[in-house]
Amino acid sequence: MIYTVTLNPSIDFTVHVQTLRRGELNRMDQEQKYPGGKGINVSRILARIGVETTALGFVGGFTGTYLTKALTSEGVAHDFVRIDGDTRINIKLKEQSGETEINGAGPSIPPDRLQQFLQKLERLRAGDMLVLAGTIPPSLPPDLYQTLLVTYGKRGIKVVVDTSGEALAQVIRHHPFLIKPNHHELGELFNTTFTSLDETIPYGEKLLAQGIRHVIVSMADKGALLFTADGIYRSNVPRGTVVNSVGAGDSLVAGFIGHLSQHGSVPDAFRYGIATGGATAFSADLASLDTIETVYPQVQLTKL
Numbered sequence: 001m002i003y004t005v006t007l008n009p010s011i012d013f014t015v016h017v018q019t020l021r022r023g024e025l026n027r028m029d030q031e032q033k034y035p036g037g038k039g040i041n042v043s044r045i046l047a048r049i050g051v052e053t054t055a056l057g058f059v060g061g062f063t064g065t066y067l068t069k070a071l072t073s074e075g076v077a078h079d080f081v082r083i084d085g086d087t088r089i090n091i092k093l094k095e096q097s098g099e100t101e102i103n104g105a106g107p108s109i110p111p112d113r114l115q116q117f118l119q120k121l122e123r124l125r126a127g128d129m130l131v132l133a134g135t136i137p138p139s140l141p142p143d144l145y146q147t148l149l150v151t152y153g154k155r156g157i158k159v160v161v162d163t164s165g166e167a168l169a170q171v172i173r174h175h176p177f178l179i180k181p182n183h184h185e186l187g188e189l190f191n192t193t194f195t196s197l198d199e200t201i202p203y204g205e206k207l208l209a210q211g212i213r214h215v216i217v218s219m220a221d222k223g224a225l226l227f228t229a230d231g232i233y234r235s236n237v238p239r240g241t242v243v244n245s246v247g248a249g250d251s252l253v254a255g256f257i258g259h260l261s262q263h264g265s266v267p268d269a270f271r272y273g274i275a276t277g278g279a280t281a282f283s284a285d286l287a288s289l290d291t292i293e294t295v296y297p298q299v300q301l302t303k304l
């Protein structure tokens with residue numbers, strides 16, 4: 001079973017306008033609401049590709065009810081802790097000129113609800129996977145991912161961490177199964193900036209040398225690199241019309257771990273992950289299985 005954790009889920013409210021006129025009344029050309037948050041996106045993709053998953057975390061209020069109903073209707077299993085505050089609404093503004101995101105802060109999580117959540121994690125068994133994805137809200141301990149990684153790593157659970165900043169810096173020395181920084185997040189980790197994937201190679205190698213099993217560095221339409229025990233792989237970028245890049249990184253993670261859990265080949269799982277990330281970029285919502293399978297044959301890897 002692949003358990004995903006989303007500490008601060010959202011409803012992603014996608015709003016389309018030709019060009020935003022600031023200070024004026026704007027009317028939406030289209031609008032959509034999707035269950036959001038990084039771990040939830042991973043679970044939604046896993047369910048679509050037929051991998052057993054349960055989404056964990058905290059939900060509350062009318063938005064939390066909407067979120068859980070939407071997941072249930074898609075066949076995504078979940079077991080959230082209910083809190084009093086409303087699950088946040090994140091605005092994804094689409095204009096002809098590009099995308100702008102405005103994410104909510106999210107409700108605060110009291111200590112007793114954190115304890116309930118930790119209790120739910122006790123069901124994990126050796127061989128399960130635990131995906132910790134997204135930012136840690138300010139009401140929770142800032143080292144929560146590190147604590148969970150250490151605790152569950154010792155019990156034979158493969159822990160994937162997809163986060164940034166201090167939370168990412170804390171986990172890299174505790175042997176996560178996978179991390180997937182984009183080039184900005186990797187740059188932040190090493191206090192530098194990257195303008196090409198090639199420049200990231202020595203840094204990906206450093207991370208692997210610290211005992212991380214798989215490191216994927218993504219750079220949107222410039223491709224991605226996988227650093228793993230048998231070498232470094234570079235992927236091309238599938239071509240298509242980009243509709244929405246929100247959740248492309250989560251889709252890459254889901255495609256990789258989902259395919260790996262079903263088929264066992266690491267390079268193939270990377271190919272599938274890239275196809276899944278691309279398929280999401282070419283779709284209004286997250287990728288469907290059909291779109292992933294259409295994109296998959298376009299993905300090629302080069303071993304460096």
Ligand SMILES: Nc1ncnc2c1ncn2[C@@H]1O[C@H](COP(=O)(O)OP(=O)(O)OP(=O)(O)O)[C@@H](O)[C@H]1O
Nearest residue numbers: 182218219220221224247248249250274277278281
């Ligand atoms: N414009 C694009 N064209 C094709 N594939 C894309 C595009 N944007 C993203 N992808 C696919 O999705 C993967 C992840 O994208 P990206 O590097 O933007 O991750 P991210 O920054 O973590 O994304 P996010 O935070 O929006 O989920 C890429 O490696 C690629 O496979």
Ligand SMILES: O=P(O)(O)OC[C@@]1(O)O[C@H](CO)[C@@H](O)[C@@H]1O
Nearest residue numbers: 010036037038090103134135247
């Ligand atoms: O505020 P966070 O937790 O950093 O990111 C949340 C979020 O932007 O990430 C997902 C895309 O990766 C969206 O579904 C969601 O709105």
